[in-house]
Amino acid sequence: MIEVEHLTVSYAADGSERFALHDVSLTVPQGTVCAVIGPSGCGKSTLLKVVAGLIHDYQGTVRLAGKAADPRAMKIGFMPQNYGLMPWQTVAENIMLGCRIKGEKTADLKERMAVLCERLGIAGLENRYPQELSGGQQQRVGLARAFLLRPDILLMDEPFSALDAITREEMQEVFLDLWQENHITTILVTHYVEEALYLGQQIALMAAHPGTVQEVRQNELADSRKKRQTAEFFAAGQQLRDKIKAMEVRR
């Protein structure tokens, strides 16, 4: 379970202090996906970085599985917006990086990595360097790294944004398949309403200036390929879009 309570983060910018997040509370139950959606600059990435243990200067509480967040004590799969790939390492080395930091041996990882690369459509690219890949391929390398780790929690910052619409849908399917194998507690930041509806059992709507969580809704339409094609799914997407627009107009 991920528990965020009264989280406030401020940055010093242009000589003044500004809130990136203000009094944000969010609970992601064990074994579920929470999709976070909101306009640019509302603090989505900041929220993930705090939970990942990369930002320490904040007010409020963050607990992972009931304990104070400590990236050394648990396996946190974090896929940042720029994928976090090391340019001097090959694709294979990048994918194994998280596991190797946690002390796993390369030989034990190779088979699992090969299966993941196949599923993510990046098999055959293992010896290339990140700069020799397209943005979408780099993003899939980031996904492979996150899943190879078999993390306790997974934090994904717009994981499919660099993909064309068709590939994005395919990767959402792959994500869902991989996720269903382990039910990793996940926060997934997205700009896509349909992605939030398809993948998030819970959807958190955020607003900007300052970054706040305006609403957290339960989503019965998640994880179902059948429901994705229904009028109900379409209507829910429209309703969510209208809600986001209304939040933006009100502010």
Ligand SMILES: Nc1ncnc2c1ncn2[C@@H]1O[C@H](COP(=O)(O)OP(=O)(O)OP(=O)(O)O)[C@@H](O)[C@H]1O
């Ligand atoms: N290192 C920093 N220094 C100063 N301000 C920052 C810093 N990082 C982020 N901010 C500000 O904090 C706010 C939240 O940024 P954040 O990147 O978390 O938003 P976001 O919702 O992820 O945006 P996007 O959807 O565009 O990626 C923004 O106003 C941003 O300008």
